[in-house]
Amino acid sequence: MTELLQNLIDGLGRGSIYALLALGVAVIFGVMHLLNFAHGELITVSGYVAFWTISEGWSWYLVTPIIIGTAIVTSLVIERVAFSRVRGSSDFTLLLTSFGVHFVVSAIFLLYVSASVKTFSRPRWVTNTYSIGSLHIEVFDTVVIGVTLVTLLATSWLVQRTMFGLALRAAAADFDTARLMGVRSDTVIRGAFALSGLLAGIAGVFWLMRAGNTVPSAGIAPMLKGVLAALIGGLGSLRGAVLGGFVLGLAEVLLRSRLPDSVASLTEGFVFLLIALLFIFRPQGLIRVAHAERV
Amino acid sequence: MLEVSRLTTRYGAISALRDADLHVGSGEVVGLIGPNGAGKTTLLGSIAGLLSPAAGSVTFDGTDITGNSPEKLLRLGVALVPEHRRIFGDLTVEENLKIGGITQSRDERAELLHEMGERFPVLREKRTVAAGYLSGGESQQLAIARALMSKPRLLMMDEPSLGLAPVLVDVVFELIETLRSQGRTLLVVEQNATRMLEVADRAYVLRSGEVVAEGTGAELRERADLFDTFVGGNGQ
Numbered sequence: 108m109t110e111l112l113q114n115l116i117d118g119l120g121r122g123s124i125y126a127l128l129a130l131g132v133a134v135i136f137g138v139m140h141l142l143n144f145a146h147g148e149l150i151t152v153s154g155y156v157a158f159w160t161i162s163e164g165w166s167w168y169l170v171t172p173i174i175i176g177t178a179i180v181t182s183l184v185i186e187r188v189a190f191s192r193v194r195g196s197s198d199f200t201l202l203l204t205s206f207g208v209h210f211v212v213s214a215i216f217l218l219y220v221s222a223s224v225k226t227f228s229r230p231r232w233v234t235n236t237y238s239i240g241s242l243h244i245e246v247f248d249t250v251v252i253g254v255t256l257v258t259l260l261a262t263s264w265l266v267q268r269t270m271f272g273l274a275l276r277a278a279a280a281d282f283d284t285a286r287l288m289g290v291r292s293d294t295v296i297r298g299a300f301a302l303s304g305l306l307a308g309i310a311g312v313f314w315l316m317r318a319g320n321t322v323p324s325a326g327i328a329p330m331l332k333g334v335l336a337a338l339i340g341g342l343g344s345l346r347g348a349v350l351g352g353f354v355l356g357l358a359e360v361l362l363r364s365r366l367p368d369s370v371a372s373l374t375e376g377f378v379f380l381l382i383a384l385l386f387i388f389r390p391q392g393l394i395r396v397a398h399a400e401r402v
Numbered sequence: 403m404l405e406v407s408r409l410t411t412r413y414g415a416i417s418a419l420r421d422a423d424l425h426v427g428s429g430e431v432v433g434l435i436g437p438n439g440a441g442k443t444t445l446l447g448s449i450a451g452l453l454s455p456a457a458g459s460v461t462f463d464g465t466d467i468t469g470n471s472p473e474k475l476l477r478l479g480v481a482l483v484p485e486h487r488r489i490f491g492d493l494t495v496e497e498n499l500k501i502g503g504i505t506q507s508r509d510e511r512a513e514l515l516h517e518m519g520e521r522f523p524v525l526r527e528k529r530t531v532a533a534g535y536l537s538g539g540e541s542q543q544l545a546i547a548r549a550l551m552s553k554p555r556l557l558m559m560d561e562p563s564l565g566l567a568p569v570l571v572d573v574v575f576e577l578i579e580t581l582r583s584q585g586r587t588l589l590v591v592e593q594n595a596t597r598m599l600e601v602a603d604r605a606y607v608l609r610s611g612e613v614v615a616e617g618t619g620a621e622l623r624e625r626a627d628l629f630d631t632f633v634g635g636n637g638q
Contacts, residue, residue, distance in 0.1 A: 270504060277490050277501045283452055284488040289476035289505040289552055 109241050114360050120248030122356020123255035126349045127310035128333030129340060130262065131303035133348035136337065137279035138299045139194070141201040145185060145208035147330025149178040149307040150314055154225075154321030155216060161227040167316070174315065175308030182304025185212075186297060194296070209326065216323035229319040251313050258309055259349060262302070266345065271298055279343065307333075339382060341392025350393055403428045403587055404449070404480075404556055409458035411441075411448045418444040420611045421458070426556065426589050431582045433598040433605035433619070434591045440608040442591040443485050446558050449589075450482040451475045462556070477505055479555030483562060485591075487545040491534025495525050498533050498544055502551030511551070518547040539570035546577060557581070558589045563597070575601055599623050 128146065135143045153174045160170045185208055193204050235246040266272035271294075277285040278295045286292055307329075314329055315321070336355045340347025358381060363374045370377075385392075406424040410417055419441040426432045434442045447453040449460055451472040459468045462478060472482075490498050499518055503511040519526035522543045528536065533544060542562060549557055562578070563571040571594065578601050581588060592598035599605055599619040607615040607628050615628055622628065 270500070273493070273497055273501055274504060276493060276497075280490045280492055281488055283472070284484060284490070285501065286472040287450060287452070287476065287482050287484060287488075288501045288548065289473050290501065291473045292471070 110364070113242055114364055115357070116242065116244055116248060118357030118360035119353065120245065120251050120356070121360055122353035123251045124310045124313050124329075124352075125332045125336045125355050126352025127255060127258060127306045128329055129336035129348035129352040129355075130259075130345060131306040131310075132333045132337040133340070133343060133345050134275070134299050134303050134306075137343050137345070138275060138282070138295055139190070139201065140198050141190065141205060142198075142334065142342070143303075144202065144205040144330060144334065145189075145212065145326075146205075146303070146307060146333050147326030147328070148185070148209055148212040149181050149304055149326070150311040150329045151212055151216065151321065151323065151326035152181045153177045153308065153311040154315055154318075154325050155220065157315050158225040158227045158321055167230045171312050174312050175305065178308030178311050179301055179304035182300045182307065183297060186300040190300075191296075194292075209330070213323040213326065220323070222323060224320050224322050226320040227315075229316055233316050247313075247317070254309065254313075258306065262306070262345075265302070275299060335382060339385060339392055341394040341396055343396040344392070344394040347392055347394030347396070354393070403430075403463060404589070405459075405461040406445075406449065407459050407461075409445070409448055409460065410456045411444050411453050412456045417456075418611055419448060419455075422608075422611075422613050424606055424613065424616075426587060428587055429585045430603045431578065431588045431590070431601060433595075433602035434589065434608060435593075435595040435598055435605055435622075436608035436614075438593075439610075441611040442608050443560055444611075445608070446482060446560050446589070446591055450480060450558060452482075452484075476552055476554075479553075481549040481552050481554035481557050483545045483549045483557070483559040485560040486564070487541050489533045489536070489541045489544055489548075491532065493533055494530050495533050495536070495544060496529040498548050499525070499529075499551050502548035505552055514551050514553070518551065522547050538566050539573060542566060542570070542574060543577075556587045556589065558591075560591045561593060562590065563592065563594050571597070596623075 132143055132146050135141050156177045157170055157174055160173060189204055189208050190201070193200050233247045236243045237246065238244070266275060274285065274290045274295050275298065277288065278290055282292070285295070310329065332355065336351035337348045338351070339354055340349070340351030355378070358378055359374060362377050363371055366374065366377065404426040406422060409419060409422045411419040422441070422445055424445070434445065436442055444453060448455045451470050451474070454469050459466060461467065462480060465478070467475060467478065467480070490501065493501070496515070499515055500511060503514050506514060519529070524540055525544055525547055528540070533541065536544060546559070546562065563574045566574065575597055578588065578590065582601065590598065590602070599622055602619050604616070604618050605622050606613050607622065615622060615625060
């Protein structure tokens with residue numbers, strides 16, 4: 108029982124970061140039908156900014172807003188430079204474009220910075236734990252879960268209660284009709300990329316605090332987690348993406364702790380196996396989106 | 403108010419609309435009638451900015467608006483109630499109306515929302531219901547109310563009576579009469595030619611992508627030759 112509870116807490120911590128990443132993927136997919144394989148590049152760029160600033164001796168308190176800002180700006184720049192040019196193209200074109208962006212961004216760091224791993228110091232409290240009864244809880248996980256909860260509530264307010272959120276939902280349901288109502292496509296799409304960047308930035312802070320290093324290909328892992336979690340949840344559903352993130356985090360933690368030691372290193376493989384099984388029995392993901400396919 | 407000149411719109415190699423000329427004066431109710439595939443929806447879509455015309459021009463109040471985006475046109479005062487209504491089914495009735503008024507100030511929007519509630523009591527009653535659950539007649543009312551939320555100077559409607567029970571068709575035409583008596587400018591595509599010609603000041607007949615006739619309702623009603631070819635008498 109204690110072990111299960113322990114797994115649950117660890118899984119929630121891990122899942123929180125995945126949920127933020129997946130939500131960013133789902134927001135973009137909702138309005139543009141773009142499955143953004145470049146989503147992780149927001150973390151690649153943020154990672155180098157973290158490396159440069161922290162090696163200058165800047166504190167994490169200062170670097171945190173810089174990372175979030177970097178992710179937002181990077182997201183908007185990528186939209187402007189790449190995705191705005193293929194707006195309205197087929198889903199396949201959009202998908203290929205996102206792959207292109209992923210390769211170009213990592214190539215830029217590979218060519219102009221370095222292929223080697225750049226490490227930076229992590230905040231000291233990241234490895235601290237405290238105990239409640241026999242549970243060992245990481246301070247880090249506590250912060251992650253708390254911040255994620257606040258972020259999700261704020262995002263939910265934005266999407267449900269503001270005119271921007273309304274425009275976002277209308278555009279996701281039927282882009283042309285939303286435009287007929289006066290919803291500006293630029294506003295909605297750039298807003299979606301900014302929101303996606305903000306969410307990736309917050310996730311990125313945690314990701315980088317935990318990792319303490321970056322490489323040109325650093326974006327692949329967070330991208331995979333985000334895209335997979337969004338797929339598990341049912342692409343296009345924001346609630347599904349969040350749920351998918353937590354499910355993925357929990358599945359990873361549970362498998363890692365329950366699998367025999369000899370195969371524990373294959374956790375990722377088992378996770379993929381589970382995802383494959385999910386799609387065999389529930390190809391639409393956990394939450395079905397009625398209007399996922401725009402005409 | 404609206405001036406369409408030699409407008410041509412293509413889907414690939416097919417011209418869905420060829421050299422269409424049309425004008426709508428302020429306060430006029432103009433009908434667009436014709437058989438399926440005549441290019442009526444294409445014409446409205448080309449005016450509203452959903453489709454890019456290959457040739458020709460559209461002017462609104464003397465300004466060239468050819469190829470402008472729908473969101474820009476809406477701000478100029480051109481609104482379209484699209485074919486099949488295109489209600490946002492997952493959003494509530496009230497949210498649908500709010501989207502319609504997105505270009506208005508917050509206060510203005512609240513006022514318009516109130517106004518729509520008075521004019522369409524059923525929408526006020528069901529304001530918290532997801533719009534996907536509305537009946538055909540209700541969702542047509544919502545589609546029109548949603549378009550009115552932008553205070554359009556020219557309101558275009560694409561087949562407002564399509565798929566409605568006869569009694570609801572009456573409601574739609576009564577609504578068109580009401581809007582007309584308020585001095586609104588309307589351009590309405592209708593399959594139900596007989597009914598449309600009764601309420602329209604003027605109408606255009608489209609066939610195979612071309613405007614083949616134009617005249618007042620009374621004039622066109624006497625052109626039996628036009629009717630036989632597409633409505634078999636009355637369009638039900």
